[in-house]
Amino acid sequence: MRHIARRLFGFGLVAGVGLGFMAAPHNAAADWEPKKPVEFVIMAGKGGxxxxxxxxxxxxxxxHGLASKPFTPINKPGGSGAESLVYLKQKTGDDHVIMVTLNSFYTTPLRNPDLDIDISTFTPVGRMAEDTFLLWVNSDTAIKTIDDFVKAAKAKGNGWVMAGTGKGQEDQLLTDFLNKAYGLDMKYVPYKGGGRVAKELAGNNADSTVNNPSEQLGFYQAGKTRALAAFTPARLDLFPEAPTFQELGKDFVYFMQRSVVGAPGMSKEAEAYYRDVFKKVYATDEWQGYMKSKSLQGEFLTGDALKTYWAREKENHREMLTKMGEIK
Amino acid sequence: MEVLNLLAGGFAIAFEPLNLALVVFGCAIGLFVGAMPGLGSVNGVAILLPMTFLVPPESAIIFLAALYYGAMYGGAISSIMLGIPGASTAVATTFDGRPLALQGKADVALISAAVASFVGGTISVVLFTLFAPPLAEIALTFGSPEIFALMVLAFATFIGLGGDDIPKTLFSIFIGLAMSAVGLDIISGQPRLIFFGLPGFYHGINFLVLAIGIYGIGEMLWTVEVSRGKMSISQATMSLRRIVDGVIGLKSSVKTMLMGSFLGYFVGILPAAGATPGSLMAYGVAKTISKDPGSFGKGNVDGVVAPEAANNAASTGAMLPMLTLGIPGSPTTAILLGGMVIWGLEPGPLLFVEHSDFVWGLIASLYAANLFALLINIAFIPAFIWVLRMPFTILAPIIFVLCIVGGYAPTQDMHDVWLMLIFGIVGYLMRKLDYPLAPAVLAIVLGPLAEPALRQSLLISNGSFAIFFERPFAGVIMVIALGLLILPVLQKIVRYARRSA
Structure with a gap:
């Protein structure tokens, strides 16, 4: 009976919270605290x-009750994140707007100068992780190594389909690298979302992909897809059989940032507050466990270190996009 | 028989007191969330996701799945009662549900919706129980050419047969398609049709904004005009006798119900499709196979039954790719997927093996959720009827406020509210000029699915349309779709030939 009573108590709690009756926990450590719910803008669509x-x-x-006011997620995926960036810019000086961002943080303003977005004005909160990329093929194929891959892709020429997410974004940058580095002519076909891309490969509707581990892991574990090589400096624990491109003699490494940024012109106190919150998030077992299970890497970066990182990555992306002919 | 054993084990989990309580609670919240315009199951699940940390993961997903299910029932309520689609999945229910309510048959419409939802839900869970793994394999091979063929079929059911004015239907579809092109083009990566450079257009035109505008606001304006100051717009009544008669009357809709259930389920399975296209397609097919297609849109019970059976069936169907492939079939399952990852349940082909307790507990709780949602829904019908009896002078402002909330909630952007008001006025005018509105709604839902699928296919085939006929699934679907499109033209020719002979 006690067991049931406890479970019913759990149910009661869910009910109470669901109706909005739970008192917000108090965070005594910080000087500044949000005065209303914090808008947590997501630069991508639901489910990605x-x-x-x-x-x-x-x-x-x-x-863990890390903040005294709730963080309410709002998706603003429009225009490869252009919508979110413009929105944050409009919110300059607002202490209650933060955003989760990825590499379109660099590429979208570079590709759309009309937006007039200067990412160096955005407030650095924290880099939570760097996501990794691998080259994948379907396990039905006889392709086991990068040499097999190059041979097969060369034979098919422009008929080789590389599925990826979006135009001029991460996946296409990697495809472009592979085409140039190995003298290939793969055709890049953009889909909406990495999950869909992973499925196209598993269903044999594409010849290869450059998915993140989190997107391809399920199919990989079921033996439907194979990892050929990693775009990381060292081999990944989850895919020990896949060599890095550096091992294969190509000096190329690529990561996707998973960072939190604040609106431009945020007060120093608010910046410190959010930095503190996300530093604690980074240290939790949940976050660490998630990073490990998805092969995410990277230390927590914040403040000037994060700004320097952005500046460097932006230049890298400018160079890559220029080489691709996407920007002048 | 292994399946039955596993299912029995699943029921043992589903009927644990906590889980059962969560199913009932989830259904009730879902009903409310579904009925509130603009909330819908996506937002309901997203809002309540963090709350689930207080219970074990299995119970948490059971709760959210029940909520998802309840919302599918709830969506019909505001569609029928107020003419505002409560959720995108219930838009097709508005087409005939609202006219029925205006004729004083709101109770019949509500009961038909509830029973059809129950049948659709149950059939789909049975299909899920028996054929999950092989269907997942089929869903996996479905690529862009198949998706495009399916979309052509959906359009064909709307243009093909039926008594509508074909040029006006086409006009309505093209307007919808043009609007669905607003926003980011994923193939070229460039923004398109950003009118006046307004940033609100970057996220495209949200389909609910259009649907609430046309049906909610447009309908209200229309009613204001036709009621000419009459206090009450419908003589809604309610008695046990009418409920029983209503259920018996559904006998003639059994065929439609079954069609909606199967169609909804299969469309739901396909990644990226989900319950909204499923319910719209079911409506189109119901009209196509009906003996009296002319009565659709004017209060045909089959027009309520088909989309409601389909949206519940599709919501179960959408769980299949989520659980087995890790690919959400609808926005709501995308959020459920996120939840599962947080709880440490990795969706994918191995989920059925490694967490079979969880999977079967979830399946069993879907059976239970279905039953409870039906009971709760029927119990509340008198309350809904009472709402309809309010004088229209009170009801109209309530509808107006709900529309504005519904337009604002999904994106939290005033841009969408203004857009919705414009659509409301345009919808009212189109209606006065006798343009069918449903095809425009269909186009704005299916356009964003059809266009990338077409262009991806043509990219792969180097521009050759043969790709739609060479692949077995795509080929069959395409031939049926083209047949449906050509049929009315042939009929006309035959009729003309006979007359002149």
Whole structure:
């Protein structure tokens, strides 16, 4: 009976919270505290990688009572994140707007100068992780190594389909690298979302992909897809059989940032507050466990270190996009 | 028989007191969330996701799945009662549900919706129980050419047969398609049709904004005009006798119900499709196979039954790719997927093996959720009827406020509210000029699915349309779709030939 009573109590709690009766926990450590719910803008659509991560962060904040006011996620995926960036810019000086961002943080303003976005004005809160990329093929094929891959892709020429997410974004940058480095002519076909891309490969509707581990893991574990090589400096624990491109003699490394930024012109106190919250999120078992299970890497970066990182990555992306002919 | 054993084990989990309580609670919240315009199951699940940390993961997903299910029932309520689609999945229910309510048959419409939802839900859970793994394999091979073929089929059911004015239907579809092109083009990565450079257009035109505008606001304006100051717009009544008669009357809709259930389920399975296209397609097919297609849109019970059976069936169907492939079939399952990852349940082909307790507990709780949602829904019907009896002078402002909330809630952007008001006025005018509105709604839902699928296919095939006929699934679907499109033209020719002979 006690067992049941406890479970019913759990149910009662859910009910109470669901109706909005739970008192917000108090955070005594910080000087500044949000005075109203914090808008947690997500630079991508519902259900994508950035969205899942944002909701995980929100859940962790709520579960551990890390903030005195709720963080309410709002998806603004329009125009590869252009919508979010313009929105944050409009909110200059607002202490209650933060955003989860990825590499479109660099590429979208570079590709659309009309937006007039200067990312160096955005407030650095924290880099929560760096996501990794691998080259994948379907396990039905006889392709086991990068040499097999190059041979097969060369034979098919422009008929080789590389599925990826979006135009001029991460996946296409990697495809472009592979085409140039190995003298290939793969055709890049953009889809909406990494999950869909992973499925196209598993269903044999594409010849290869450059998915993140979190997107391809399920199919990989079921033996439907194979990892050929990693775009990381060292081999990944989850895929020890996949060599890095550096091992294969190509000096190329690529990561996707998973960061939180604040609106431009945020007060120093608010910046410190959010930095503190996300540093705690980073240290929780949930976040660490998630990073490990999805092969995410990277230390927590904040402040000037994060700004320097952005400046460097922006230049890298400018160079890559210029080489591709996407920008002048 | 292994399936039955597993299912029995699942029921043992589903009927644990906590889980059962969560199913009932989830259904009730879902009903409310579904009925509130603009909230819908996506937002309901997203809002309550963090709350689930207080219970074990299995119970948490059972709760959210029940909520998802309840919302599918709830969506019909505001569609029928107020003419505002409560959720995108219930838009097709508005087409005939609202006219029925205006004729004083709101109770019949509500009961038909509830029973159809129950049948659709149950059939789909049975299909899920028996054929989950092989269907997942089929869903996996469905690529862009198949998706495009399916979309052509959906359009064909709307243009093909039926008594509508075909040029006006086409006009309505093209307007919808043009609006669905607003926003980011994923193939070229460039923004398109950003009118006046307004940032609100970057996220495209939200389909609910259009639907609430046309049906909610437009309907209200229309009613204001036709009621000419009459106090009450419908003589809604309610008695046990009418409920029983209503259920018996559904006998003639059994065929439609079954069609909606199967169609909804299969469309729901396909990644990226989900319950909204499923319910719209079911409506189109119901009209196509009906003996009296002319009565659709004017209060045909089959027009309520088909989309309601389909949206519940599709919501179960959408769980299949989520659980087995890790790919959400609808926005709501995308959020459920996020939840599962947080709880440490990795969706994918191995989920059925490694967490079979969880999977079967979830399936069993879907059976239970279905039953409870039906009971709760029927119990509340008298309350809904009472709402309809309010004088229209009170009801109209309530509808107006709900529309504005519904337009604002999904994106939290005033841009969408203004847009919705414009659509409301345009919808009212289109209606006065006798343009069918449903095809425009269909186009704005299916356009964003059809267009990338077409262009991805043509990219892969180097521009050759043969890709739609060479692949077995795509080929069959395409041939049926083209047949449906050509049929009315052939009929006309035959009729003309006979007359002149």
């Amino acid at each position: 990688g950035a969205d899942k991560m944002a909701r995980l962060m929100q859940s962790v904040i709520q579960k």
